[in-house]
Amino acid sequence: MDFNWLSVILFLPAAGAIVIALMKGKNEKLYKWLAAIFTAIPLILAIYLFIAFDRTAGGMQFEENYLWIAPLNSYYHLGVDGLSLPLMLLTTFLGFLAVLISWKVTVRPREFFAWLLLLETSIIGVFVSLDLLLFFIMWEIEVIPMYFLISIWGSGRKGYSATKYVIYTLFGSALMLAGILSLYFTTGSLSMMDIANGGLGMVQTAMPAAAIFWLLFIGFAVKLPMFPLHTWLPDAHTDAPTAVSVMLAGVLIKMGGYGMIRLCVSMFPAQAQQYAQILIILALVGIIYGAAVTLMQKDIKRLIAYSSISHMGYVLLGIFALGQVSMTGAALQMFSHGIVTGLLFAMAGLLIHNVEVRDLSKLGGLGRQVPIIMAVFVIAGLASLGLPTTSGFAAEFLVFLGSYTSNVVAHLNVYTIIAIIGVVLTAGYILWMVQQAFHGPAKKEFNRVKDADNLEKVYMFAMVAVIMLVGIYPAILTDVFKVGIEPIVRLIGG
């Protein structure tokens, strides 16, 4: 495989961003079409790679490795394994849909699509980089488009939310940078694969491994976000434009979970095991607290945002239960949550756009006026609470099954049972939200509200199809995830 597939997928959106930014004139349609094309091709290529991925061989595939900065011993090293490939696919999928979702953006469309495409490149870059420096650069670049996207096209206290987002992220990355630097000098390498394969044998005593583990972990925990580092998320989500919420919930926060598996667990299996207990308790707090706070929300976007905190708790639980099944479940939960919450945000955004009301207590009875939006919203909600035949069920089931049976950490079965309570709370707020928005007597002022148009139907049905497909046949993803997670679990001996 000599063709540099990954580089093409990685840089096409950025190239599109540059083309759009440099174009003369005010042809808004052209920007949209260009953005669609520059995100559709990576999606098609990612699907191709997903099919071509050799599931029996495992390991890193489609690798590209060139010397980049000689004095730092840093390489331009890309590659995907069973863990990162589905996440990259998800990013390209949502990246394309985000363009469709933003079709109605009228304020400064040129800049909007340029930033959106740049954002996609940086997220893909996080998933495909195998060099720590490259990984970190991609991780950091994402901050700039997000800052502009939220503060220009957002709503409400957008300036505050954008700044808060940036400061939180930079704070996390500052610690992560310290972690990466100490990793670099205790091992002398920036290659993620070498460090993971070399294991702790390569880590000398200059810096206790536990300290590096925590430095890296906090960086990822801010992004995930883990309780108590989550407070940026509701603000950023609530005030972000719809497409950005979709990207943020869909793939951006997955970078945190991915980083935990790829760096924290793979490189520090012993430390991961040692601290799993604390982290799982934090995950439980996140699940229950997140769900409880969600129950209190009145703003529809804020409600969905808080639900992410709870759902990311399952990811954390799955990862640090440290079993093959639980980690596969965590990875699947990341994918599933990406689509499900992405769809919820897209629907909420559409509803807010059409109805121009975002307060749940003022909505109501919309089921008659916008039946299609309601139907899709309900499906997404049911997937979010984990109804069988949706992807949410498969993912949460695997997490619970895996963590209940995992024997790496003591008392895991008790923790799992507590976590399951979270599902009940989830059902509570999802159903309450659906009821508030769509049921009850129809209100006259909403009589002229438009339902979804054709373009919107395309993206909503695409997402529903994926939710169903993964829900009915989860093996399509779990087979791939397993290939990536097996070697990691072997390091732990679980």
Added chain:
Amino acid sequence: MNLALFKPEIILATTAVLVILVDLFVSQKYVTKYLTLTGLVVAGVFAVLMWGNDNPALFNNMLAADNFAIFFKLLFLGIAFLVILGSADYENKFASFKSEYYALILLSTLGMILMASATDLITIYISLELASVSLYVLVSLLKDKKSTEAALKYLLLGAIASAVLLYGMALVFGSTGQTQLTAITQSMHATGSSQPGLWLGIVMIIAGFGFKIAAVPFHMWVPDVYEGAPTTVTGYLSVGSKAAGFAVILRVFFSAFGTPFSMSYNWGVIFAVLAVISMIVGNVSAIPQTNIKRMLGYSSIAQAGYLMVGLATFGMAMSSTLFAESGLLFFLVSYALTNLGAFIAVVIISNKINSDNIADYAGMGKRSPLIALALTLCLVSLIGIPPAAGFMAKFYLFSLAAQHGLLWLVIIAAINSVISAYYYLRVVKVMWFNPAPSREKVPSSIAPKVALAICCLGVLLLGIIPGLMMKLTELATFIFLG
């Protein structure tokens, strides 16, 4: 005596004199400007040609023409070149002193170049004064109230700093009986390095140089001088003077006080402490600023703090270090490009709006998107976000610090970068998100735009493919491998 190794300096001095003379007879001022630019380019060409033939000692061991010196020669020449390009419109504010302005910049550049080459306390002091005195005059060039006040302040505080430096040098000379840097080391090895007089001298030298690099607590002059000076001079001051200070510190502290390790460790600790307080004071004080020049002044204090992380590494890990200095040099180059870019953008904008208040930058993103974009890139680079050079510089410098067990310092520096994001981004926010008071474009002649483009291109190149520059900085610091 080999005058051939002295060509760039001779050319600079000649050009400076020529500029003043030509000014007497020619009324078109652009002649002197082109003369200046030509002088800088020719000096640069000769400097490039000298790269590689290391001559550690010239003129009775008073000067060196090694790679380290040549590296800084090129850096200072480049800075002066960009500053003069960038002043094309701004210099009309002091129209009757244009030629003096060019000549003073040339002389001050000459002083800085000599600072980087000097290997003897006497030449160091003389070259430092040459650079400083020219700068005092440059700061006063606007002749208005603020500019005069700034110049007087700079002169008085600078004179005190010079006195302290000179006193420190005298104490070192008293303890060792030598002024030549390597001879000082030899003498210390013979007599021991624990004399209190010697230590007092070293601390005073640090204070004197600390003034040049604007390290806390020797930073009092920075905000007022930065605000009052002509903006182009502020830009020149913020990068040139700082780089020269670091060049001379590197050479003095390596050549004279680099061994034994017990000594270098001690001054390394001093620099570590200065680094921490400079970063914190600089960043925290920058937050409430409303004037962009003052803000960039405080930010330059914080940047000096990051740079001193390199000095601390250099001192505290001397025995094992290989490339700590190259990280510092790379940071200096990246900082020079970034900060100059920011100042040139500020110059272009202030020409139009006649204000340095951040609030007046509102809507600049709409009025002049390209200039606003360039300023944004420079600010992003100052924060240290990739793909700008600032990130790579911090990564390189901090990685060397982390390597030598200074992780605590790295963490403080990294968290300070986060604090700095707040005030840098505020400017970005005002430019792009606040409504513009008018839709008028910001006009500019071509030269400042070219200078700005060079800076931005450099910032991006150093951020994306830094390998070549890192190699150069490593070659330049081979002299420190002993």
